[in-house]
Amino acid sequence: MPMGLGQRASAVSVQEVIEMVSINGAIAMGIGDITGSINAGKRADIILVRANGPNIWPIGNTETAIVQSGTASNVYTVLVDGRLAKRNGRLLAYDVDSIVRRAQQSSARILNTADEILKF
Incomplete structure (x- = not known):
């Protein structure tokens, strides 16, 4: 606080x-x-x-x-x-590495899509 x-x-x-x-x-x-x-x-x-x-x-x-x-x-x-x-210090219910990897992949897809849209 x-x-x-x-x-x-x-x-x-x-x-x-x-x-x-x-x-x-x-x-x-x-x-x-x-x-x-x-x-x-x-x-x-x-x-x-x-x-x-x-x-x-x-x-x-x-x-x-x-x-x-x-x-x-x-x-x-x-x-x-x-x-x-x-x-x-480690979450047991979630595979944090997998979550981070998927988030990075999603981020890359979003940025690529935005880049394609902005080219028009």
Whole structure:
């Protein structure tokens, strides 16, 4: 949550941000009874954050460092409903290399088509 010009760091507390992205986010989506907090009977949707990256270190307060300086690259393990979706920084459910390759092929086709259209 990088600070923008003219913003105050105290406008929203770190605890409020954590609640926004967990229990309050789940409640807002109408699924607070099944996820959003770690309780018996709820889905195990959990992230593990690598807190030793240069963007987070040095850590005074772990939660503050993660909220104010963490990025998606710091998330190295994700469990969705108790199942691993990301382990050691790699997505398990998707072949990322294949997705990137197909996106590059699509991009090339789009650029070639645009080039042909512009030649008319």
